[in-house]
Amino acid sequence: MSEEPTDRTAALPTIGLDGPIDPATDGVSFHTRKWVKPEDLNANGTLFGGSLLRWIDEQAAIYAIIQLGNHRSVTKLISEINFVSSAEQGDMIEMGLKATRFGSTSLTMRAEVRNMITRQVILTIEKIVFVSLGPDGKPVPHGYTDITYHRDRLPVQNRG
Numbered sequence: 001m002s003e004e005p006t007d008r009t010a011a012l013p014t015i016g017l018d019g020p021i022d023p024a025t026d027g028v029s030f031h032t033r034k035w036v037k038p039e040d041l042n043a044n045g046t047l048f049g050g051s052l053l054r055w056i057d058e059q060a061a062i063y064a065i066i067q068l069g070n071h072r073s074v075t076k077l078i079s080e081i082n083f084v085s086s087a088e089q090g091d092m093i094e095m096g097l098k099a100t101r102f103g104s105t106s107l108t109m110r111a112e113v114r115n116m117i118t119r120q121v122i123l124t125i126e127k128i129v130f131v132s133l134g135p136d137g138k139p140v141p142h143g144y145t146d147i148t149y150h151r152d153r154l155p156v157q158n159r160g
Helices: 049-068
Strands: 014-016 019-021 030-035 073-078 081-083 092-102 106-115 121-132
Touching: 049 073, 049 081, 049 092, 049 106, 049 121, 092 121
Parallel strands: none
Antiparallel strands: 014 019, 030 092, 073 121, 081 121, 092 106, 106 121
16 A cells, blocks of 8 residues: 655745745636746746746736637737746746736636746736727627636637
8 A cells, every 4th residue: 555645845935026925815817837948948047037927928828818708819018027036957847827807808817827846936927908909800799708727718719
């Protein structure tokens, strides 16, 4: 009979800008994880900010497409990015997004990235805005005012 492995990091707090973060109340509604590999490093041997921003933009796009129900959702704005710590090769990071506002054609969200090994916050972005576009490339109302936690808005129309 083998024992279940214990999570040796479970008791460690996640450290945010203002101290420990309680994952149950951190207000993040979409999480994804990445493993930091050699191709993700900068000349200092730490996670390259450009790689991290690419991952965030991609995950934010997926989140926006689901929330807005439109595969033609595009990045409109990314506010100030606050890098507060880093990650090294082999670290695992967790990216969290939370919808903070629905406009008539847009969705605004907040992002936070944490190093799962050190439990440190790597960066925060207070405002990422995505806009829902029509086939003509112009903003189109999406009609939503609240977050969905289901895939009921996932676009299924022919993209031809």
